[in-house]
Amino acid sequence: MTLALLILDDEPEVRDALERDLIDLTGVLRIEVAESVEDAWGVIDDIDRDGDELAVALCDHRMPGTTGVEFLVEMMGDERTRAARKVLVTGQADLADTIRAVNEADLDYYLAKPWTAEELTSVVSDCMTDYVENEGIDPLPYMKALDRVRAMTIIRDRGDLA
Numbered sequence: 448m449t450l451a452l453l454i455l456d457d458e459p460e461v462r463d464a465l466e467r468d469l470i471d472l473t474g475v476l477r478i479e480v481a482e483s484v485e486d487a488w489g490v491i492d493d494i495d496r497d498g499d500e501l502a503v504a505l506c507d508h509r510m511p512g513t514t515g516v517e518f519l520v521e522m523m524g525d526e527r528t529r530a531a532r533k534v535l536v537t538g539q540a541d542l543a544d545t546i547r548a549v550n551e552a553d554l555d556y557y558l559a560k561p562w563t564a565e566e567l568t569s570v571v572s573d574c575m576t577d578y579v580e581n582e583g584i585d586p587l588p589y590m591k592a593l594d595r596v597r598a599m600t601i602i603r604d605r606g607d608l609a
Contacts, residue, residue: 455482505531506518520551522552532578
């Protein structure tokens with residue numbers, strides 16, 4: 448089983464920038480991209496079919512058709528995606544959309560565009576660490592993508608270290 452990260456944005460240059468900023472994690476995480484909500488559900492089907500788990504979703508808000516917030520809310524109704532960490536990466540969500548994402552989609556982070564690579568990496572690391580901890584997953588294979596101090600605490604607290 449591999450943990451997956453989903454990048455959902457309708458703009459190719461934004462998807463590419465997010466993927467580029469996370470390039471160091473490609474050997475540790477399965478990084479998938481989608482250009483629409485429909486495409487994202489197809490990617491989630493593929494992840495599930497392969498026996499992997501969606502751990503983090505990075506999602507734009509303003510897209511043709513279904514919005515990113517709608518998608519994040521839909522994720523709460525799907526057993527495969529309910530526990531995934533949800534990050535809204537946008538510069539266009541208004542207060543009402545953001546409140547809905549927090550209240551109905553259990554939003555973990557709001558990352559404003561433009562972001563810095565350091566901000567993005569920090570948010571992903573935090574989300575991955577939360578996911579590993581909450582789902583009881585062995586952190587060792589994912590150390591490169593985790594907050595190392597927290598991961599070592601998780602390992603120690605679980606009694607995995609002698």
